[in-house]
Amino acid sequence: MSLDIWPPVPAAELKVKEAETQMLIDLKARELRWITNETVQVCRDLKHGLEDCYALLAPIDPGSTLAVSTPRNERVKGTITRVGTRIVKASIALRLATMPPTTLTLSPSAAIHIHALDALHTHLNQSLDLLSVLLSHDTPPDPGSLAQTLTLLSESLSASAELLKCSNPGTHASPSWQLHSCPPDQFSPPLPPNLSVYLGLQDSCVVLCIRALEPVHAPVHLGTRLGLAIGTVRRLEHDEMDTVFSWDPSGCEDADSKRDSARHNPIWTPHHRSSNLEEVYVREKVPVDSPDPSLISLYSKLGFLSHMLAQARRNLAAVMGTDLEEKV
Structure with missing residues (x-):
């Protein structure tokens, strides 16, 4: 079976067209090689x-020593490292x-993991591993394979930035504190009953949220009821008042060995010490x-690197x- 061109093209002109087509193919191949080499160089800068x-x-x-203090009052005042x-x-x-004055002192043998930072650490490790594999080859990678690697890298950087901007643990929309509060025995002396201490991340800040809790079925003193009725006792208003929460008073284990496994497991599941959840009200809440x-x-560096990668x-x-x- 043969293919004829109509109208017929002279043999000399056909050779010219074939040469032009081949030249365009070669030009495209050179452009791909050039952009691949340029992108690999960008990847080296990204790795640094x-x-x-x-x-x-x-x-x-x-480490970093941070001040923890409520503005315009001293309901919470201290430092964390x-x-x-x-x-x-x-x-x-x-x-x-709603409770007697107390001082929280972290036990020297304990450490509190900030789960968002553990996941961020994992994403940074994964990104560096991707770039190390990409740059380990002596020959430039295939453009399609390079594009796929850059897509994975972009997703990892976006997830890292989102972790630093994650939702505030002090808001009603974030129920993590109910299961992820610090275990009482991580502090010396142990935490008082019905006190939740939770650490999270928001806008590149370490957020400490203190909650004074009350069991749902706890008896209310007659004087308190009367005071609330006539207005001599004021309730502390916040976004979690009058809501029933299921709270784990034993908190969750934060083993130091978790750091080793975090490299391959970005979604960390806390190990709960018990399944005895209690129904409580939040009487007072203080986020710092x-x-x-x-x-x-x-966060600033991640933003710059994401812009470079997108380009x-x-x-x-x-x-x-x-x-x-x-x-x-």
Whole structure:
């Protein structure tokens, strides 16, 4: 079977067209090689930048000492020390309206893991592993394979930035404190009954949220009832009042060995000491934000690296002639 061209093309002109087509194919191949080499160089710069980010989260003593204090009053006042993804020291004085004054001191043998930082540590490790594999080859990678790797890297960087901007543990929309509160025996002396201490992350700040709890079926003193009825006793208003929560008073285990497994498991599941949940009201809630300079710098660096990566992906997609889907 033969294919004829109509109208007929002279043999000399046909050879010219074939040469032009071959030249375009060669030009496209050169463009792909060039953009692939340029993108690999960008990946080297990205790897150096991610190593700087990793250093900001590395467990290096003496760590970052952060002030914990409520503005315009001293209901909560003290300091905490973060080393890597853990709080290793804490001394916090509480002057709450619903309980006697007390001081929370973290036991020297205990450490509180901030779960968002553990997941962030995992994402940084995964990103560095991706780049190390990509840059370990002597020959430039295939453009399609390179594009897929950059997509995975972009998703990992986006997830890392989201962890630093994650929802505030002091809000009603975040029920993590019900199961992830600190175990009472992590402090010396142990925490008083019906006191929840929870640490989270919000806007590159370490957020400490103190909750004074009350069992749902606890008897209410007659004087308190009368005071509430006539208005001489004021209830402390907050966004969790009058809501029944199921709370685990034993908290969850934060073993130091979790750091080793976090490298391969970004979604960490806490180990609960018991399944005896109690129904409680939140009588008083005090969230305190502690800005962390290292985490602020880390978030800024991640933003710059994400912008650099997005530009490299757009350039590669343009030369490959493919559509690039980016999350807004």
